Amino acid sequence: MRSLITILGLLTQFTTAATCNGHDELCDRQYSNITFVGSHNSAFVGYLPVDNQFTSVADQLSQGVRFLQAQTHDKDGTVELCHTSCLEEDAGSLEGYLVMVKTFLDSNADEVVTLLLTNGDGIAGADFAGVFEAAGIDSYAYSPGSNLALAEWPTLGELISAGTRLVVFMDYPADDAVSYILDEFTSVVNSPLISSHNSTTDASFPQCSIDRPSGASASGRMYLVNHYLDTEIFGIDIPNAAAAATTNSASSILAQANLCAGLYRRNPNFIILDWISVGDAIAVQNELNGVS
Numbered sequence: 001m002r003s004l005i006t007i008l009g010l011l012t013q014f015t016t017a018a019t020c021n022g023h024d025e026l027c028d029r030q031y032s033n034i035t036f037v038g039s040h041n042s043a044f045v046g047y048l049p050v051d052n053q054f055t056s057v058a059d060q061l062s063q064g065v066r067f068l069q070a071q072t073h074d075k076d077g078t079v080e081l082c083h084t085s086c087l088e089e090d091a092g093s094l095e096g097y098l099v100m101v102k103t104f105l106d107s108n109a110d111e112v113v114t115l116l117l118t119n120g121d122g123i124a125g126a127d128f129a130g131v132f133e134a135a136g137i138d139s140y141a142y143s144p145g146s147n148l149a150l151a152e153w154p155t156l157g158e159l160i161s162a163g164t165r166l167v168v169f170m171d172y173p174a175d176d177a178v179s180y181i182l183d184e185f186t187s188v189v190n191s192p193l194i195s196s197h198n199s200t201t202d203a204s205f206p207q208c209s210i211d212r213p214s215g216a217s218a219s220g221r222m223y224l225v226n227h228y229l230d231t232e233i234f235g236i237d238i239p240n241a242a243a244a245a246t247t248n249s250a251s252s253i254l255a256q257a258n259l260c261a262g263l264y265r266r267n268p269n270f271i272i273l274d275w276i277s278v279g280d281a282i283a284v285q286n287e288l289n290g291v292s
Ligand SMILES: *[C@@H]1O[C@H](CO)[C@@H](O)[C@H](O)[C@H]1NC(C)=O
Pocket: 196, 197, 198, 199, 206, 207
């Protein structure tokens, strides 16, 4: 009995060490061949019209979310998480946010997390590097050294063994001063950028066209799908919290993912949602990755 317990204990340890983002099967799979269902505007948490999420970033990570998108702005020299402007919504400093992500990485050694930062104010790479260093998270960040083709991405297991468990993309880096801030549009295509009025408010998510960068094709690139719904109030589009359960249901997300897969012959790499705590985000992620 005692030796059986010992063996079970060893097996458990072995299994734990061979698990990547919760699934053994993902250890040998290339990062570029994995679907991540992530949170759009992950830092804007609350019940106001400017919010996109109900739960904190720490809770999103606990839920199993491994792809976080966040908007950065320059607030008097501080890199701040603000919604369009810091007067509209100020969710605190990027440093405070990164400290939360680091806390998660520190205590979850078999997990890889991706950040997609937007840089609407053109903040310099060195300023971002300063924030990553102040948060103590820079040593986790993955630097490929060059632009990777789809087939060149490491597996999750390789990222975990190397201790480089944070992948950082930025939509518009101001420069290439920081080796771990990866230019989103050399490797990812945004599809579709939900700024066109009729696509944001159409609950059927009828399209998966590539619109950023303009004229680009998904061929040879990872691609991102925006799956969040707005509603119009007094002529302004705001996140549709009331529809979250429907928008984030497996049937709604999978319908758009299948539409995309039909066009591009492989599943989306990233699907981002508002109100990710509602609905079937992680179940859909598992289904698209063929894991249970
Ligand atoms: C509305 O959607 C249609 C079909 O997806 C598209 O062709 C058209 O360009 C869109 N209009 C706007 C204003 O985005």
